[in-house]
Amino acid sequence: AQKVTQAQTEISVVEKEDVTLDCVYETRDTTYYLFWYKQPPSGELVFLIRRNSFDEQNEISGRYSWNFQKSTSSFNFTITASQVVDSAVYFCALSESQTGANNLFFGTGTRLTVIP
């Protein structure tokens, strides 16, 4: 069965600090996709980054970077030089190719508070 675990319920950092959000997943599929979404106080889920199971190359996109490691089933997300506007709930999500529906399985989210 598929499962996404975000062990960090809440994190607080001071502005300009770097912060890493952890995500561990479980799946029996060999082809799957991982996503990070942000949910600001307005409530709308915003897509941030994605990765497929065949590409473990880690990248940086602006202040965002991610570390995908299949060996540990982890897909961690880092925000560098955090800003107050980064305050939100962040969700890690998994999509499996064999479900057909490609629906997302979400973790329980990590609430990030950036203190000015």
Added chain:
Amino acid sequence: GAGVSQSPSNKVTEKGKDVELRCDPISGHTALYWYRQSLGQGLEFLIYFQGNSAPDKSGLPSDRFSAERTGGSVSTLTIQRTQQEDSAVYLCASSLAPHDSYNEQFFGPGTRLTVL
């Protein structure tokens, strides 16, 4: 272009009444998803549409829940004989190319349902 829209934004109803929630996906998106976000259950998948058909209804919590999609566009989620445990935020999402899990889902602002 316009994003995913949902109406109403808020709905308060009495236990036992029926409610209808509406979703307008992004134009051209053939895949449409309904999710529910509640305190106790987090973000959970309800149903998926490919065009007007719903090949995956596995997430619907009971037979009081149903959904339809017409013209490959607008979708309506109906909850009959609402119960207090149905109180949640109902999120709609749409995406391109549903058979490609790599495509991100774009979420609407949600409908907050409160059952008294």
